[in-house]
Amino acid sequence: MTRKPLIAGNWKMNLNHLEAIALVQKIAFSLPEKYFAKVDVAVLPPFTDIRSVQTLVDGDKLLLTYGAQDLSPHESGAYTGDVSGAMLAKLGCTYVVVGHSERREYHAESDEVVNKKVKAAVKHGLTPILCVGEQLEVREAGGHIEHTTAALIAGLKGLKTEQVRETVVAYEPVWAIGTGRVATPSDAEEVCAALRSALEEKYGAEVAQDVRVLYGGSVKSGNIADLVKCENVDGALVGGASLDGEEFTKLCALAAGGPLP
Numbered sequence: 021m022t023r024k025p026l027i028a029g030n031w032k033m034n035l036n037h038l039e040a041i042a043l044v045q046k047i048a049f050s051l052p053e054k055y056f057a058k059v060d061v062a063v064l065p066p067f068t069d070i071r072s073v074q075t076l077v078d079g080d081k082l083l084l085t086y087g088a089q090d091l092s093p094h095e096s097g098a099y100t101g102d103v104s105g106a107m108l109a110k111l112g113c114t115y116v117v118v119g120h121s122e123r124r125e126y127h128a129e130s131d132e133v134v135n136k137k138v139k140a141a142v143k144h145g146l147t148p149i150l151c152v153g154e155q156l157e158v159r160e161a162g163g164h165i166e167h168t169t170a171a172l173i174a175g176l177k178g179l180k181t182e183q184v185r186e187t188v189v190a191y192e193p194v195w196a197i198g199t200g201r202v203a204t205p206s207d208a209e210e211v212c213a214a215l216r217s218a219l220e221e222k223y224g225a226e227v228a229q230d231v232r233v234l235y236g237g238s239v240k241s242g243n244i245a246d247l248v249k250c251e252n253v254d255g256a257l258v259g260g261a262s263l264d265g266e267e268f269t270k271l272c273a274l275a276a277g278g279p280l281p
């Protein structure tokens with residue numbers, strides 16, 4: 021099958037709900053409708069913005085979707101500060117990022133916790149964007165394929181084959197996040213292809229062919245076109261460049277094959 025590319029803007033801890041409204045309006049009204057047929061566009065704002073984004077998307081019947089950057093592995097209860105999958109589903113979220121390297125690093129999230137979060141997402145009908153990626157020292161030692169494939173398989177543990185088919189995977193080398201040091205298209209393709217092979221080995225070729233594998237790490241309008249030309253790169257998880265409406269719109273148009281609006 022042909023996988024439809026996904027461009028997902030991970031805003032991280034940026035923009036309040038008023039700024040969120042302005043940015044979503046800018047993207048939705050600058051990107052001509054025809055591009056949404058060629059590329060799925062999603063924004064992933066902080067929790068505090070999601071209700072405002074939902075109101076805008078529903079009210080104006082916008083073609084972009086939205087999601088969250090994290091969720092609790094628990095259903096409900098005494099987990100101060102956490103947000104559950106059920107709450108995100110109620111807000112109409114399509115996606116939720118799980119296992120971003122910033123969560124793994126600053127919140128000590130292990131593969132086991134990530135796996136619980138993936139299961140919580142799937143349980144509530146959310147599409148997890150499962151992030152895996154190696155640190156610089158792992159890459160320099162040549163362990164990047166082993167590291168990322170092991171994290172992928174651990175993150176998906178216990179999911180049914182059909183649930184794996186619906187999951188989005190994001191390869192985000194830690195050394196390329198927010199550093200301006202983008203992996204080359206061949207670096208990205210090497211790992212994305214290896215991730216797909218690992219899925220094929222475990223879940224079969226048909227499922228592996230359906231799973232979207234994104235690249236993330238210093239993606240901009242200047243490098244997206246070459247990245248999405250790679251056979252196994254099905255779009256991007258975009259950080260910094262997703263905060264600028266003009267730049268993000270350009271990036272989405274280029275991922276859809278252009279021309280620029």
Ligand SMILES: O=C[C@H](O)COP(=O)(O)O
Pocket residue numbers: 030120192196197198199200236237238239257258259260261
């Ligand atoms: O989730 C997005 C990634 O961490 C990439 O961030 P960046 O585009 O700012 O490098």
